[in-house]
Structure formats: C-alpha cells, structure tokens
Amino acid sequence: MNAKITLVELTQLMAESTSTTKRVCELFLRELFATISQALIEGESVKIKGIGTFKVTEVKPRKSVSVQSGKSIEVKGYSRITFTPTKALAAAVNQPFEQFETVYLHDEVSDEKLAEIDERYPSILPEDTVEVPAAQEEPSGVEQLAAAPNQNDDSADNLDAPSTTEVEPQPVPDQVRPTVIEEPVGQKALAAFGVPVEHEPAPEPEAAPEPEAAPEKPARLGPLMGIPIDGPSTPEPEAVAAKPVPEPEPEPDEEDHFYRPAPRNIFTPTKEQISRQQSLNERRHLWPWLIAALVAVGVLGYVFTRCGGPSDSQQAAVVANSDSIEAAVEEPQVITDTVTAQVVLVTLSEKYYGSPWFWVYIYEENKDIISNPNNVRPGTEVVIPPAEKYGIDANDPASLKKAQRRSWELLKGK
Amino acid sequence: MDNKKLVSTVATKLGRTNEDVSKLLDALAGVMRTRCGEMDTIVVPSFGTFEPKKRNERVMINPGNGRRMLIPPRVVLTFKMSHVLKAKLK
Numbered sequence: 001m002n003a004k005i006t007l008v009e010l011t012q013l014m015a016e017s018t019s020t021t022k023r024v025c026e027l028f029l030r031e032l033f034a035t036i037s038q039a040l041i042e043g044e045s046v047k048i049k050g051i052g053t054f055k056v057t058e059v060k061p062r063k064s065v066s067v068q069s070g071k072s073i074e075v076k077g078y079s080r081i082t083f084t085p086t087k088a089l090a091a092a093v094n095q096p097f098e099q100f101e102t103v104y105l106h107d108e109v110s111d112e113k114l115a116e117i118d119e120r121y122p123s124i125l126p127e128d129t130v131e132v133p134a135a136q137e138e139p140s141g142v143e144q145l146a147a148a149p150n151q152n153d154d155s156a157d158n159l160d161a162p163s164t165t166e167v168e169p170q171p172v173p174d175q176v177r178p179t180v181i182e183e184p185v186g187q188k189a190l191a192a193f194g195v196p197v198e199h200e201p202a203p204e205p206e207a208a209p210e211p212e213a214a215p216e217k218p219a220r221l222g223p224l225m226g227i228p229i230d231g232p233s234t235p236e237p238e239a240v241a242a243k244p245v246p247e248p249e250p251e252p253d254e255e256d257h258f259y260r261p262a263p264r265n266i267f268t269p270t271k272e273q274i275s276r277q278q279s280l281n282e283r284r285h286l287w288p289w290l291i292a293a294l295v296a297v298g299v300l301g302y303v304f305t306r307c308g309g310p311s312d313s314q315q316a317a318v319v320a321n322s323d324s325i326e327a328a329v330e331e332p333q334v335i336t337d338t339v340t341a342q343v344v345l346v347t348l349s350e351k352y353y354g355s356p357w358f359w360v361y362i363y364e365e366n367k368d369i370i371s372n373p374n375n376v377r378p379g380t381e382v383v384i385p386p387a388e389k390y391g392i393d394a395n396d397p398a399s400l401k402k403a404q405r406r407s408w409e410l411l412k413g414k
Numbered sequence: 415m416d417n418k419k420l421v422s423t424v425a426t427k428l429g430r431t432n433e434d435v436s437k438l439l440d441a442l443a444g445v446m447r448t449r450c451g452e453m454d455t456i457v458v459p460s461f462g463t464f465e466p467k468k469r470n471e472r473v474m475i476n477p478g479n480g481r482r483m484l485i486p487p488r489v490v491l492t493f494k495m496s497h498v499l500k501a502k503l504k
Binding site: 079 | 415416417420423424427428435436437438439440441442443444445446447448449450451452453454455456457458459460461462464466471473476481482483484485486487488489490491492493495499502503504
C-alpha cells in the first residue's frame with residue numbers, strides 16, 4: 001500500500017513472475033523504456049498491450065500577463081505526454097470502487113415532499129410516490145409507443161396504484177350507471193357520508209328481478225332516449241352525487257331500482273343527453289336514486305371485500321369485472337379509467353385490450369375530452385370502449401395492423 | 415508505434431526473439447496490474463512515475479439532457495513523466 005516501487009524492485013517482481021533472471025528483466029526494462037522514450041521524443045505515440053497508450057500532445061505558446069509587472073508576456077509552447085491505461089489495467093486499479101455506478105439525481109424530490117406523502121398514505125405504497133419522480137418527464141407520443149412494452153416493469157413497481165383505480169369504478173356498471181364521467185365523484189361523495197357497507201347482500205336480489213322488470217319499462221320511458229323522466233325512478237346517481245342529501249332514506253323503494261337497469265339495455269347516453277337529463281330531474285327525484293347509490297356502494301364493498309382488497313391488483317380487477325358481467329346480464333359495460341402521469345392511453349390500452357396499439361380507439365372514444373393524445377392531462381377520466389365496438393382483438397394480427405395504421409395516420413396528421 | 419513494432423524493436427536491440435519480449439511485456443503488465451491495484455507507485459528512472467490516485471465523487475451535469483448526475487469516486491492510474499524525459503522532449 002502506497003509503497004514506491006523502484007526499478008530494482010520491479011525487476012525482482014518480474015523475475016519472480018517470469019522465472020527468468022533479474023539480469024534479463026533489468027535489460028529488458030531499460031531497453032523497453034528507452035525505446036518508448038525515443039519514440040515519444042520523435043513525436044510518435046506508443047501503444048503497449050496490457051499497459052496503455054502514451055501520446056505526445058503539443059501545447060501551443062500563448063500570451064499571458066506577468067503578475068509582477070503587468071506586462072504581456074508569452075508562455076512558451078511545450079510537449080506533454082498523456083497516458084491512457086488499457087481497460088483491464090484501469091479496472092484493476094479501480095477495483096476497490098468498481099461496484100459504484102453513475103446515478104442520476106432526482107433533484108425535484110425533496111424531503112418535505114416525501115414526508116407529505118408518508119403522512120397521507122401511512123400504510124400502503126401510494127400512487128403519488130411513483131408519480132413524483134415520473135412527473136417531470138412528459139412522455140411524448142412516440143416515446144409512449146416505444147416505451148409501451150416496458151410499461152409492465154413500471155406497473156410492477158406500483159402494483160397498488162392501478163388496482164385502486166381499477167377496482168373502484170368497475171363493480172359500479174352492474175348497478176345503475178347510464179353516465180360515466182362524473183360517477184367516481186358521486187362514489188366519493190357517498191363514501192364521504194359514511195355510507196355503510198351493510199348493503200352487501202344487495203347484488204343477488206338486484207340481479208334476479210331485472211328481466212321481469214323489463215317489460216314494464218316502455219310505459220315509463222321518456223322522450224329522451226328511453227330514460228324514464230316521470231315517476232320516481234328518473235334522477236341519476238350523478239344528481240345524488242352533485243347534491244347529496246345527507247338524511248337517511250326512510251323506506252327503500254324496491255320496485256324503483258328494479259326498473260333502473262332496464263333502460264340501459266337499449267341506449268348508451270351521450271354526454272349532452274346526460275347533462276340535460278340531469279338538469280331536468282336533479283331536484284325532483286333524489287330519493288330512489290340515493291338508495292340505488294347506496295346499494296351500489298354496498299355492491300362495491302361486497303366485491304371489494306371478496307376480492308381481498310386492493311393489493312390483489314390485476315386479479316381483483318378481473319374478478320370484479322367478471323362479477324359485474326354476470327350481474328349485469330349482458331349489458332354493455334361502461335368502463336372508465338383515469339389518466340395519471342404514469343398511466344397514459346397506451347398503458348390503458350395494454351391493460352384493457354392486451355396490446356398498446358389500441359390506444360387509438362380509446363382516444364377516438366374520448367375525442368371530445370382529449371385534445372392531444374400525446375399529452376393527456378393527468379386526472380382525465382376516459383371511457384374505455386368495449387372491445388367489440390372497434391373490433392379490438394390483441395390476438396388478431398389484422399385487428400392489430402388496423403390499429404397501428406390508424407395510430408400512424410393520427411400521429412402523422414398531428 | 416504500435417505494440418508489434420515496439421516488441422520487434424526491443425527484441426532486435428536485446429538480441430532476443432519477439433516471443434520472449436512479448437512474454438516479458440505481459441509479465442510487466444501483470445506486475446503493474448497487481449501492484450497499482452494495491453495503490454503502489456511504480457517509479458521508472460528517467461522515464462516517469464505511474465501513480466494510482468483517488469478521484470473524489472462529484473456531481474456533473476449530463477450535457478446531453480441537462481440532468482445532474484453523481485459520478486462515483488474512483489482510482490485512476492496517472493503517469494507523470496520525469497524531468498529527464500521532459501527536458502529531452504523540449
């Protein structure tokens with residue numbers, strides 16, 4: 001350690017390792033370095049196997065200012081020898097530090113931010129921790145496409161995050177959900193009231209009477225695409241969400257929410273219709289829908305507990321999904337999901353359709369909300385169209401090709 | 415001057431075969447690897463000094479993307495030529 005090895009010691013070491021005499025080694029070393037020196041003096045660079053490269057560089061004369069007199073003087077030019085060790089030698093020398101790697105610094109993550117997240121989500125790993133480092137990189141469309149296959153790795157990191165967003169909206173469609181956009185708000189609002197999960201047994205009775213209720217429905221249909229506007233069944237859960245009535249329901253009107261799912265069989269309301277409908281009926285018929293919403297929360301809780309909580313992520317989502325399909329008796333499902341800094345259209349497409357290429361269809365379904373598919377604002381709630389609507393099939397090459405062509409067209413048009 | 419030419423030049427001066435010389439050169443490289451890996455300095459008179467030096471870790475900005483990165487500490491092998499060689503070079 002930190003010893004100085006002279007030529008004598010060097011010859012000794014070499015003689016030991018080559019089983020030759022010291023004399024031979026000394027002669028060799030002297031001759032070797034004399035030859036190298038000679039070559040360097042002639043301005044040649046010398047490359048030695050296993051040791052490195054010696055190079056002569058000329059330093060040009062330059063003008064400078066004398067510190068004492070303040071006069072400008074000329075610094076003479078000179079030659080300099082640079083030595084670059086070979087990779088093997090450099091690695092051998094650097095051996096004590098070889099485990100270190102260059103790392104990028106996350107300047108934007110401060111201790112305060114981390115502490116804040118810890119406070120907000122004491123137990124589980126929250127979505128936000130993943131979002132914080134990712135937030136500064138706005139992925140462009142091309143990057144999204146390129147990065148799509150790797151997204152799995154990312155999602156593996158925040159398994160909890162997608163599951164919470166996923167499980168929540170999905171059980172709802174088997175309940176009353178003509179609209180899509182504001183539903184999660186309604187859910188949260190109801191949850192904020194401390195709506196109990198005691199309605200758990202609800203799904204079974206609910207699903208069964210549906211077919212019988214259907215025949216009566218036409219009598220009650222209003223002009224607006226079959227949404228019943230008269231009678232107590234009219235208002236929507238969103239209305240409840242928007243203007244929550246905190247009083248508890250005195251007696252649940254069973255008949256009413258048997259009717260509710262029926263209209264959904266025959267139409268898919270657009271946003272305008274919904275908002276008109278809402279303004280019409282908002283005040284008039286809050287009660288039955290409040291019950292309906294309560295039941296919805298009950299079902300949600302039921303499915304949620306059955307699936308073993310949010311940590312089951314993908315599985316939970318799948319189970320919840322199949323449950324709701326059974327309960328809804330083949331009704332067209334309206335699935336929504338939220339775009340975050342981490343979850344983009346490509347990710348959603350991968351999640352719901354099994355291939356990133358189908359993001360085009362999600363975009364087309366949500367054209368009125370999304371202005372630029374490359375830059376969807378985090379927090380945007382998007383409708384996931386049913387796979388049949390656009391003939392989406394990840395296993396069908398033709399379908400994939402079609403989606404790819406569409407996305408190229410779209411991106412080119414931008 | 416590449417390795418081949420160096421070996422043959424030294425071999426003719428010593429009156430030995432190229433194989434012998436390249437073996438000796440490999441031995442020299444091996445000794446340098448082990449001894450410099452142990453932070454020992456090798457001094458060759460009238461040629462120069464091979465000295466391993468520790469470089470501290472530092473923060474640098476990647477000119478490509480402007481992001482800051484932490485360069486880890488490391489040991490590099492430096493060479494400083496002797497005054498004799500320096501005088502001859504000028």
